[in-house]
Amino acid sequence: MIVAEIKPLEEIKEMVKDKKGVLLVGCNTCTAVCFSSGKRELELLQTQLDLSLENPKPAFWQVIVRRACEPEMVTEISDYTREVEAILCLSCGIGVQTLSDIFPKKQVFPALNTSFLGRPEKLGFWQEVCVACGDCILHLTGGICPLSRCAKGLLNGPCGGSHEGKCEVSPDIPCAWEEIFTRLKEKNQLNMIRKTKEPRKVIRKPRYLLREDIFEDEK
Amino acid sequence: MKSNLERVLREKKFAVTAELGPPRGADPDNVREKARILKPYVDAANVTDNQSAVVYMCSLAASVLMIEEGLEPVFQITCRDRNRLALQSDLLGASALGIRNVLLLTGDHPSIGDHPEAKGVFDLDSQQLIQLTKKMREEGKLLNDRELTKSPDFFIGAAASPFNEPLEAHMMQMEKKVESGVDFFQTQIVYDLEKFKKWVSEVHERRIDEKAFIIAGVAPIKSLGMANYMKNYVPGVSVPDAVIKRLEKASDKKKEGIKICLEVIDEVKKIKGISGIHIMAIGWEEAVPEIVESAGLFPRPAFKE
Numbered sequence A: 001m002i003v004a005e006i007k008p009l010e011e012i013k014e015m016v017k018d019k020k021g022v023l024l025v026g027c028n029t030c031t032a033v034c035f036s037s038g039k040r041e042l043e044l045l046q047t048q049l050d051l052s053l054e055n056p057k058p059a060f061w062q063v064i065v066r067r068a069c070e071p072e073m074v075t076e077i078s079d080y081t082r083e084v085e086a087i088l089c090l091s092c093g094i095g096v097q098t099l100s101d102i103f104p105k106k107q108v109f110p111a112l113n114t115s116f117l118g119r120p121e122k123l124g125f126w127q128e129v130c131v132a133c134g135d136c137i138l139h140l141t142g143g144i145c146p147l148s149r150c151a152k153g154l155l156n157g158p159c160g161g162s163h164e165g166k167c168e169v170s171p172d173i174p175c176a177w178e179e180i181f182t183r184l185k186e187k188n189q190l191n192m193i194r195k196t197k198e199p200r201k202v203i204r205k206p207r208y209l210l211r212e213d214i215f216e217d218e219k
Numbered sequence B: 001m002k003s004n005l006e007r008v009l010r011e012k013k014f015a016v017t018a019e020l021g022p023p024r025g026a027d028p029d030n031v032r033e034k035a036r037i038l039k040p041y042v043d044a045a046n047v048t049d050n051q052s053a054v055v056y057m058c059s060l061a062a063s064v065l066m067i068e069e070g071l072e073p074v075f076q077i078t079c080r081d082r083n084r085l086a087l088q089s090d091l092l093g094a095s096a097l098g099i100r101n102v103l104l105l106t107g108d109h110p111s112i113g114d115h116p117e118a119k120g121v122f123d124l125d126s127q128q129l130i131q132l133t134k135k136m137r138e139e140g141k142l143l144n145d146r147e148l149t150k151s152p153d154f155f156i157g158a159a160a161s162p163f164n165e166p167l168e169a170h171m172m173q174m175e176k177k178v179e180s181g182v183d184f185f186q187t188q189i190v191y192d193l194e195k196f197k198k199w200v201s202e203v204h205e206r207r208i209d210e211k212a213f214i215i216a217g218v219a220p221i222k223s224l225g226m227a228n229y230m231k232n233y234v235p236g237v238s239v240p241d242a243v244i245k246r247l248e249k250a251s252d253k254k255k256e257g258i259k260i261c262l263e264v265i266d267e268v269k270k271i272k273g274i275s276g277i278h279i280m281a282i283g284w285e286e287a288v289p290e291i292v293e294s295a296g297l298f299p300r301p302a303f304k305e
């Protein structure tokens, strides 16, 4: 899922303090699962803003969309936006951009910092595990992604900073390549990493995905 | 033409290299002076490339200054600060400027350096960079197969990590580097001889030493603080407690540091499969002449053209 966290209150206050009416929009998918954009977080943020902003302060409204990344679902909340000057969006960056596109006359503020594609490891602790690189190699690396979990995103085994399971960047961070090595050794699959992998062939530019089987071009 | 370092190694002479750290400044004399100190005592000297992800004068410029002083450089280049375009063009430029030895590295992560917010490039890794450099040299082609007007001529070096665990994982890395085209390795600093000997026997078992020269890293310790720092913070260095204790007791720490270094060299010289030493005395280049002389490694071999 997409992991995000709420921005510092001061930063959000700066964004909305001069507005007359602000609609808080939550998203009920990924970022709600990581406790950043559900009903509870909306309530809490509105209360904090109400208590800490000085008069004249904005009037607040709230609404939650199922998925803020989907234009159709965002369009459903049009009625809520009519009165307000600004939208404070509690969703990942995709949702913020979708709202900005659908409501071009409103100012749309991001209330969250989108962190990464990850998963919860413990309650309140998430880890990045995918970089959406566009060329998955997990079948060759024991199901552990070196692009996200190795600090340097290396493709060809541990660097000289890897020691006793830890990465050179911090004693608290496991070395992904040692994890890969251990996992492959257990599976008797070390040959998967015995040959040097070629440089990556993914071209980094704005990316699109078109699936012919479901694509409908309305002419 | 072969580099001086390559000739020394191929003629089975025990090689001596050192490290030259470029200054944090646009000051050519700093490099020239260090080069003058080192020149008579080493076969070539490595020029570090933003070592530990800290900004210094670029290693290409410092290498050229060294050549002007008559000291042969080992040009260090990392994948941290350059994408595949810059790596290839810098290597071509280095060869054009007369650089004959390269040490190809992944590079330390920017977060441990002096600009921790810097974007680490890591478009290629050291394994891929070794393959690429060999391809340019042997096939006269770039990564994308485009032909070069002239191939670069390099003696290709890489780093080896004798003290990193698990041993098997790092052995595999070494074997891959050899397969990719490495001619010589320079190892991380050796203090822990017991561990080092175990490592060399593993290297020997896998016959890596038959395919590439192995130069053992050594370094004089200047102070107790430095010893503790290396023990605790430098990735891949193992400083045994006995070494720390000796320094604690010694009244003249520098003298003791050099003595320990000489003892390590003495042992390393006897190990089969080790072709030379690499003295990493960054910031203490003046210690190199004394070490080389006391170790009985002076004068250095000279070749007629």
Ligand code: SF4
Binding pocket: A149, A150, A151, A152, A153, A154, A157, A158, A159, A160, A161, A162, A163, A166, A167, A168, A169, A174, A175, A176, A177, A178, B109
């Ligand atoms: S120590 Fe491991 S995880 Fe960290 S950069 Fe090196 S290979 Fe990657």
